[in-house]
Amino acid sequence: MSTIIVGIGNRVLSDDAVGIKVAHALADALRSRSDVVTCELWGGGLRLMETLNGHERAIIIDAIMTEGGKPGSVYTLKPSDLRQSRNTYSTHDGGFQEALELGAMLGLNLPPQITIWAIEADDVETYSENLTPEVERAVPVVVEGVMRQIDLEQQPGLSGGEQK
Amino acid sequence: MKRVTINPITRLEGHGKIDIFLDEKGNVANTYFQVPELRGFEQFCVGRPAEDMPVITSRICGVCPEAHHIAATKALDQLFGVEPPPAAKKIRELFYMAFFVTDHTTHFYALGGPDFIVGPDAPPAERNLLGVVKKVGLDVGKQVIACRARNHHVIEMLGGRGIHPVAGVPGGWSRPVSAAERAEIETIAAQNVAFALFTLKVFDQIVLGNPAYLDLILSDVYHHRTYSMGTVDEQNRLNFYDGKIRIVDPEGREFVKYEAADYAQHIAERVEPWTYLKFPYLKKIGWKGFVDGVESGVYTATPLSRLNASDRLATPLAQEQFERFYQTLGSKIVQGRHQPVHQRLATHWARLIELLYAAERMQELAHDPEITSPDIRQIPQGVAGEGVGSVEAPRGTLIHHYVSDEKAILTKVNLVVGTTNNHAAISMSIRKAAEKFIHGFEVVEEGFLNRVEMAFRLYDPCLSCATHTLPGEMPLIVNIKSYDGESLQSLRRDG
Numbered sequence: 001m002s003t004i005i006v007g008i009g010n011r012v013l014s015d016d017a018v019g020i021k022v023a024h025a026l027a028d029a030l031r032s033r034s035d036v037v038t039c040e041l042w043g044g045g046l047r048l049m050e051t052l053n054g055h056e057r058a059i060i061i062d063a064i065m066t067e068g069g070k071p072g073s074v075y076t077l078k079p080s081d082l083r084q085s086r087n088t089y090s091t092h093d094g095g096f097q098e099a100l101e102l103g104a105m106l107g108l109n110l111p112p113q114i115t116i117w118a119i120e121a122d123d124v125e126t127y128s129e130n131l132t133p134e135v136e137r138a139v140p141v142v143v144e145g146v147m148r149q150i151d152l153e154q155q156p157g158l159s160g161g162e163q164k
Numbered sequence: 165m166k167r168v169t170i171n172p173i174t175r176l177e178g179h180g181k182i183d184i185f186l187d188e189k190g191n192v193a194n195t196y197f198q199v200p201e202l203r204g205f206e207q208f209c210v211g212r213p214a215e216d217m218p219v220i221t222s223r224i225c226g227v228c229p230e231a232h233h234i235a236a237t238k239a240l241d242q243l244f245g246v247e248p249p250p251a252a253k254k255i256r257e258l259f260y261m262a263f264f265v266t267d268h269t270t271h272f273y274a275l276g277g278p279d280f281i282v283g284p285d286a287p288p289a290e291r292n293l294l295g296v297v298k299k300v301g302l303d304v305g306k307q308v309i310a311c312r313a314r315n316h317h318v319i320e321m322l323g324g325r326g327i328h329p330v331a332g333v334p335g336g337w338s339r340p341v342s343a344a345e346r347a348e349i350e351t352i353a354a355q356n357v358a359f360a361l362f363t364l365k366v367f368d369q370i371v372l373g374n375p376a377y378l379d380l381i382l383s384d385v386y387h388h389r390t391y392s393m394g395t396v397d398e399q400n401r402l403n404f405y406d407g408k409i410r411i412v413d414p415e416g417r418e419f420v421k422y423e424a425a426d427y428a429q430h431i432a433e434r435v436e437p438w439t440y441l442k443f444p445y446l447k448k449i450g451w452k453g454f455v456d457g458v459e460s461g462v463y464t465a466t467p468l469s470r471l472n473a474s475d476r477l478a479t480p481l482a483q484e485q486f487e488r489f490y491q492t493l494g495s496k497i498v499q500g501r502h503q504p505v506h507q508r509l510a511t512h513w514a515r516l517i518e519l520l521y522a523a524e525r526m527q528e529l530a531h532d533p534e535i536t537s538p539d540i541r542q543i544p545q546g547v548a549g550e551g552v553g554s555v556e557a558p559r560g561t562l563i564h565h566y567v568s569d570e571k572a573i574l575t576k577v578n579l580v581v582g583t584t585n586n587h588a589a590i591s592m593s594i595r596k597a598a599e600k601f602i603h604g605f606e607v608v609e610e611g612f613l614n615r616v617e618m619a620f621r622l623y624d625p626c627l628s629c630a631t632h633t634l635p636g637e638m639p640l641i642v643n644i645k646s647y648d649g650e651s652l653q654s655l656r657r658d659g
Contacts, residue, residue: 012208012223042229042327046274046293050313098292105297106305127208 003150004055004111005030005038006048008062014128015071015121015135019061022117025143036150049099049110057153058111059146063135064118071122072134074142079114115149117142182616184598190605195595196438197620206577214243214551214572218332221564221579229328230263230319231557231582232564234405237332238553239564242425243572244544246335251537254529255322255337257405258349259329260555261526262318264404265311265356267558268467268519271624272363273308276512279618280371284380291614300366311359314352321345336541343536350530356523357481364485364516371513372492382493385600386508386619388456388592389414391446391463393585394473395556396421402474402521404556410473411446414458416503419446424554427563427580432461434588443588444580454592462592465560465585466623467514472504477517479524485517508593511622547572557582559624583625593619 007023009016020040027038037055041048052058064075079100103110119142122132131139187193205224209217218236222229234256241248248256271277278291281299290298297305316326323329324339331338341349371377391414395407410421411430422430434443434451445451445461452460463469477483490502493510497503505514529535547570554563560582567576597619601612 010223012220040327042223046270046309046312050309050316098294102294102297102305105294106302106309108309127204 001035001056001153002054003036003057003059004052005036005059005146006041006051006061007038008041008043008048008060010042012127012129014123014126015119015131016063016124017129018063018119018121018131018135018139021131021139022061022119022142022146025139026146029143029147030150045096045099046102048096049103049108052111052114053103053108055111056113058114059149060114060116061142061146062116062118063121063124065121065124069120070134071120071132072138073120074138074145075118075120076145077116077118079116081116117146182594182620184602186602186605190603192595192599192602195591195598197591197594206579209577210574212574214240214566214568214574215334217564217566217574217577219328219330222328224579228263228267228557228559228582230260230323231555231562233323233329233332234260235553235555235557235562235564237334238406238555239551239566240332240334240553241551242553243548243551243566243568244334245546245548246542246544248336248542249537249539251340251534252336252540252542253406254532254535255341255540256332258341258526258529258535259319259322259331260405261522261529262315262322262349262352264522264558265360265519265526266315266319268515268522269308269311269359269363271558272367272512272516272519273304275624276515276621279614279621280377280512281366284614284618300370304366307359307362311356314355318349318352321349333541334544338541340538340540341536346530346536350527353523353527353530357520357527360516360520360523361481364520367513367516381507381509381513383507385597385615386593386622387506388462388464388508388589388596389458389506390456390460390589391419391449392469392472392504393463393465393561394470395554395561396474397478399478400475401478402470402518402556403478404522404525406555409554409561411463412473412504414456414504414506416472416498416501420448424563425552427552427554427565431580441587442584443591444585445588454588454595456592462588463585464589464623465582466511467518467558468505468508468511469560470556471514471517475501477521479521479528482517482521482524485520489513489517508589508622509618515624559583560585583623586623586625590620590623590625593622 005023005026007019007021009019011017011020023038023040030036030038039051041051048060079097100110119135119138122135183196184192185194209220212220217240218233221232221236224232237256273296274293277296278293282291282295286295319329320326322331322341324331391411393409393411395403396410397403397407400410408421409424409427411419413419420430430447431444432447434445436443446463447461449459449461454462456462471486471489477486489510490505493505493507495502495505547568549570550567552563552565554561556562562582563580565578566574568574594616597616601615
């Protein structure tokens with residue numbers, strides 16, 4: 001199964017970088033897998049949709065801020081849950097949901113399976129290359145979770161998507 | 165006094181909020197727009213090696229990393245005292261034109277387009293890219309995606325990476341263009357020209373062909389007689405990559421033309437107590453408040469102001485459109501040049517003419533035999549210690565200014581980003597739209613909100629040039645409050 005892993009965020013805005021850091025760790029861990037591609041994006045609806053085009057499975061990793069959320073908490077979501085995600089909506093190229101609908105309308109080859117791993121951020125407004133401690137601790141948790149998801153879903157008869 | 169709050173503005177970068185204060189009679193007393201701006205980027209850069217800037221500044225924002233990359237690279241040319249070889253300048257400009265084509269295309273179809281193509285009074289749920297595609301057809305939607313894809317490919321090929329380019333270096337560009345790449349880019353540029361012409365035709369049919377839209381463009385709601393800024397070449401023709409910054413007055417007379425490095429002599433920044441945003445104005449005229457006219461230092465830096473500041477365009481098809489633009493909008497020729505157009509909604513049209521220019525310029529550069537020259541780098545021999553780099557970014561003139569010590573470690577960084585130039589004008593447009601549509605406590609209609617937003621969106625602002633983030637889908641909330649804070653009415657729509 002051709003898989004694309006996308007880390008989304010801004011590398012110099014503290015916890016906003018968490019998706020990118022996870023994606024980089026996964027790129028190292030999955031170097032031998034020719035069926036997995038990893039990349040980094042700043043966000044966006046159209047651009048994200050276009051990036052997923054042509055793959056069978058997509059795993060998106062992004063920072064999230066929920067009301068009362070505890071920094072470092074990890075959630076797995078589907079695109080339809082995306083109202084709260086930080087980077088999947090860009091006013092300069094539309095929302096991800098809207099973009100996915102457009103992609104379907106235009107007959108693009110979008111992955112039937114899209115999982116979003118979202119990590120609750122603490123600070124996304126300070127220019128810094130460092131994550132806050134709770135969010136930093138979530139990085140290996142998500143890396144391990146995504147690895148497990150990839151392996152589990154390889155085995156016939158098992159369905160993934162909700163593992164944490 | 166009552167207060168109307170529109171929060172946040174849909175489809176704009178950053179979190180925006182518009183406050184409208186009503187007087188005792190229920191008419192508009194004042195309007196403010198506010199954004200929580202991310203600050204501290206300049207300080208984040210101080211102490212770093214100057215040569216890191218093209219890569220770091222491209223991360224300020226995901227919307228126009230290419231503009232920051234090129235402005236930073238040009239600032240480094242000066243900071244290291246090197247002149248790039250001609251081929252390097254041409255590759256930079258070629259790369260930059262591919263970016264302009266994707267950015268202006270995306271703006272028209274996904275962001276500004278919904279206002280006109282779907283219509284200012286259409287339900288909000290339809291005023292988006294899907295609504296545009298339903299109106300213009302699936303085939304056009306496919307063409308938009310194809311246009312983005314082929315130009316992203318060029319950006320990646322020339323810039324070394326798909327997002328956050330890395331090829332710009334002080335004194336040049338780090339990779340040459342092969343003959344095969346040149347041929348491919350030439351084909352892509354030709355497709356871009358065809359697509360830009362097609363897009364102008366769409367604008368013609370849907371917008372100019374509709375008397376109601378044409379009236380809206382020509383109405384005085386969005387009319388401000390300000391100064392216009394743009395970068396021009398030695399023949400006063402628009403150039404996005406390089407040239408002098410030219411400012412013309414509201415009548416179209418040249419007010420000043422200067423090197424980007426002298427920007428601080430010409431532009432000052434006004435600070436207001438109610439917002440972190442700064443309001444740049446023309447130093448020699450002075451700040452007279454949020455007013456237009458020749459006596460006010462307010463200026464704009466937009467696609468419209470760039471056409472106003474240019475005597476003509478350097479490519480043939482865009483020049484034809486330029487002529488048609490000024491004729492259609494009733495501009496007379498005075499002392500050999502068109503009088504400026506001040507109807508701000510015409511900015512959408514001006515943006516499409518720029519799209520055509522960028523496509524044609526890309527074609528010219530791809531056709532230039534020198535573009536494949538391997539002579540693309542002048543190695544720096546020392547550190548001059550200060551550099552200013554400027555480009556026309558899609559949203560206005562962008563300036564990067566760096567000062568370093570003798571080892572090229574940064575000691576001072578100042579950025580004037582495109583949108584900042586337009587803060588005063590944006591405030592004025594919102595106020596005018598509000599004054600037109602609010603009288604005597606009249607109930608706020610959705611069409612009114614759309615029109616306030618239209619005033620805003622035509623500038624295509626990136627409000628913080630730093631945050632690309634929004635809390636999921638954006639609700640639109642309108643609170644009408646009495647002066648003591650009591651909420652009288654609350655309207656809400658989602659998405």
